[in-house]
Amino acid sequence: xxxxxxxxxxxxxxxxxxxxxxxxxxxxxxxxxxxxxxxxxxxxxxxxxxxxxxxxxxxxxxxxxxxxxxxxxxxxxxxxxxxxxxxxxxxxxxxxxxxxxxxxxxxxxxxxxxxxxxxxxxxxxxxxxxxxxxxxxxxxxxxxxxxxxxxxxxxxxxxxxxxxxxxxxxxxxxxxxxxxxxxxxxxxxxxxxxxxxxxxxxxxxxxxxxxxxxxxxxxxxxxxxxxxxxxxxxxxxxxxxxxxxxxxxxxxxxxxxxxxxxxxxxxxxxxxxxxxxxxxxxxxxxxxxxxxxxxxxxxxxxxxxxxxxxxxxxxxxxxxxxxxxxxxxxxxxxxxxxxxxxxxxxxxxxxxxxxxxxxxxxxxxxxxxxxxxxxxxxxxxxxxxxxxxxxxxxxxxxxxxxxxxxxxxxxxxxxxxxxxxxxxxxxxxxxxxxxxxxxxxxxxxxxxxxxxxxxxxxxxxxxxxxxxxxxxxxxxxxxxxxxxxxxxxxxxxxxxxxxxxxxxxxxxxxxxxxxxxxxxxxxxxxxxxxxxxxxxxxxxxxxxxxxxxxxxxxxxxxxxxxxxxxxxxxxxxxxxxxxxxxxxxxxxxxxxxxxxxxxxxxxxxxxxxxxxxxxxxxxxxxxxxx
Numbered sequence: 001x002x003x004x005x006x007x008x009x010x011x012x013x014x015x016x017x018x019x020x021x022x023x024x025x026x027x028x029x030x031x032x033x034x035x036x037x038x039x040x041x042x043x044x045x046x047x048x049x050x051x052x053x054x055x056x057x058x059x060x061x062x063x064x065x066x067x068x069x070x071x072x073x074x075x076x077x078x079x080x081x082x083x084x085x086x087x088x089x090x091x092x093x094x095x096x097x098x099x100x101x102x103x104x105x106x107x108x109x110x111x112x113x114x115x116x117x118x119x120x121x122x123x124x125x126x127x128x129x130x131x132x133x134x135x136x137x138x139x140x141x142x143x144x145x146x147x148x149x150x151x152x153x154x155x156x157x158x159x160x161x162x163x164x165x166x167x168x169x170x171x172x173x174x175x176x177x178x179x180x181x182x183x184x185x186x187x188x189x190x191x192x193x194x195x196x197x198x199x200x201x202x203x204x205x206x207x208x209x210x211x212x213x214x215x216x217x218x219x220x221x222x223x224x225x226x227x228x229x230x231x232x233x234x235x236x237x238x239x240x241x242x243x244x245x246x247x248x249x250x251x252x253x254x255x256x257x258x259x260x261x262x263x264x265x266x267x268x269x270x271x272x273x274x275x276x277x278x279x280x281x282x283x284x285x286x287x288x289x290x291x292x293x294x295x296x297x298x299x300x301x302x303x304x305x306x307x308x309x310x311x312x313x314x315x316x317x318x319x320x321x322x323x324x325x326x327x328x329x330x331x332x333x334x335x336x337x338x339x340x341x342x343x344x345x346x347x348x349x350x351x352x353x354x355x356x357x358x359x360x361x362x363x364x365x366x367x368x369x370x371x372x373x374x375x376x377x378x379x380x381x382x383x384x385x386x387x388x389x390x391x392x393x394x395x396x397x398x399x400x401x402x403x404x405x406x407x408x409x410x411x412x413x414x415x416x417x418x419x420x421x422x423x424x425x426x427x428x429x430x431x432x433x434x435x436x437x438x439x440x441x442x443x444x445x446x447x448x449x450x451x452x453x454x455x456x457x458x459x460x461x462x463x464x465x466x467x468x469x470x471x472x473x474x475x476x477x478x479x480x481x482x483x484x485x486x487x488x489x490x491x492x493x494x495x496x497x498x499x500x501x502x503x504x505x506x507x508x509x510x511x512x513x514x515x516x517x518x519x520x521x522x523x524x525x526x527x528x529x530x531x532x533x534x535x536x537x538x539x540x541x542x543x544x545x546x547x548x549x550x551x552x553x554x555x556x557x558x559x560x561x562x563x564x565x566x567x568x569x570x571x572x573x574x575x576x577x578x579x580x581x582x583x584x585x586x587x588x589x590x591x592x593x594x595x596x597x598x599x600x601x602x603x604x605x606x607x608x609x610x611x612x613x614x615x616x617x618x619x620x621x622x623x624x625x626x
């Protein structure tokens with residue numbers, strides 16, 4: 001029914017349905033022929049809820065058009081009983097068309113996810129009813145309805161335990177296994193509830209671990225396993241990764257003294273050593289240890305060997321990481337020594353030790369100038385280095401360092417493997433450095449200090465706050481909110497302290513990183529022209545064309561996001577929700593987000609952690625923190 005009359009102005013189908021429904025009572029009162037409400041809705045082709053929503057709007061507009069002279073009467077505070085009756089009929093129709101959506105006795109009733117979403121839609125439609133009247137008409141406990149509207153916890157409490165009922169002994173395992181497998185194939189609820197169902201209704205006295213392992217073996221449910229522990233760093237303190245000659249050099253400086261005519265002069269010897277062979281590849285002798293010494297020793301090493309290494313190992317002295325050093329290294333990867341790991345500098349430190357053992361004190365009794373002292377020391381060092389490089393090594397089949405260096409011919413695969421390993425080491429060190437910088441962020445520390453002081457959390461040394469400050473600010477704020485909410489609701493485990501807060505923030509950061517990974521993976525695959533993703537894009541375009549308004553589009557996208565179990569698809573639909581809300585006026589963002597959050601938390605099929613993660617990700621997309 002695209003038009004009210006031939007040649008008349010175009011009217012939206014929803015308005016036509018609402019106008020016709022509003023005219024039905026008048027036609028019935030005048031005893032005129034008229035169709036039924038169902039016939040009107042079927043003929044126009046719109047949803048029942050949308051038709052009644054427009055009908056209510058038409059009736060309100062009509063009262064304004066035919067309003068009598070004078071001040072309009074004040075709106076009635078009490079809701080119309082017709083609205084409650086209409087609401088009850090709507091719910092009855094849904095329950096009749098969806099058997100099993102509401103089940104259980106009067107004392108303990110259970111609802112399906114679809115029923116909860118339908119109730120939320122009705123709440124938006126029947127705004128004239130207050131919460132108590134709405135709950136009475138819907139036959140839903142007010143507390144349960146209030147939890148649904150605010151997206152809170154599940155209103156269904158723990159299952160009733162059979163008082164004094166002894167569980168049967170375990171005798172026939174085969175039939176019980178078949179019973180559990182058959183029941184799980186049609187089960188739609190949470191795993192915990194399924195285990196309670198097995199124990200109470202199937203009368204099988206097996207625990208969650210046994211049931212979970214059984215389902216895992218038969219491929220019906222995958223168990224979540226703990227990640228393996230990281231290796232103890234103390235067990236790795238005597239190891240140092242080497243690859244081949246020229247893969248990595250290690251440089252360091254040491255002060256040496258020369259005495260001339262009773263006056264002592266101090267010089268710095270910057271030595272560069274190949275970590276695989278131990279060969280002394282280059283050096284620099286200057287007045288002090290600075291960036292110029294590192295650059296000069298590196299250039300001398302390149303001149304000696306004929307090529308630059310893949311990586312250069314330097315200690316954490318500031319002068320070793322200046323722009324001058326970075327420019328001198330060029331494409332060579334600059335790696336910092338790990339603090340507290342002496343073996344990182346063992347090669348060059350060992351060379352200095354041998355030098356101090358072999359070289360006598362340099363004392364010149366002459367009146368020459370300072371340059372004479374430097375040249376004399378340079379000759380001594382050169383003699384020592386060349387002698388050491390050409391000395392045969394018993395543990396290396398009698399080959400000297402020079403021979404090992406020149407004869408070592410790594411394959412392209414070995415070079416690439418060494419480069420990948422060193423780049424990964426460099427990436428880890430940069431990530432650790434950025435984490436240390438984040439812990440010094442004044443904004444994060446101020447937020448944590450105020451939170452710890454307000455809740456009287458003990459952290460005298462600040463170690464826990466340092467650890468928390470290393471995570472992203474979004475994860476920190478979400479963790480603080482969850483911790484304080486649990487504290488107010490009394491759901492924190494007994495005896496927990498600030499370390500429990502650290503665990504919450506860490507888990508949230510891991511979940512957010514996983515969602516962000518899904519988004520980036522989606523973008524990468526979309527850029528690569530992945531045909532598998534075209535279907536979802538087409539679905540989004542179809543919904544955008546069919547949606548009545550942005551709020552309707554938000555509801556559709558949220559339902560699609562919570563209906564999938566794939567992280568990639570859920571990230572796509574959450575991004576679609578954020579893209580729908582962002583163009584709307586800023587004052588409407590909060591209301592639209594709350595509607596989305598209620599639908600997210602009304603989908604009890606999805607675990608609570610995943611619902612919380614979806615809510616956090618959505619608000620981060622809508623209101624990002626700079």
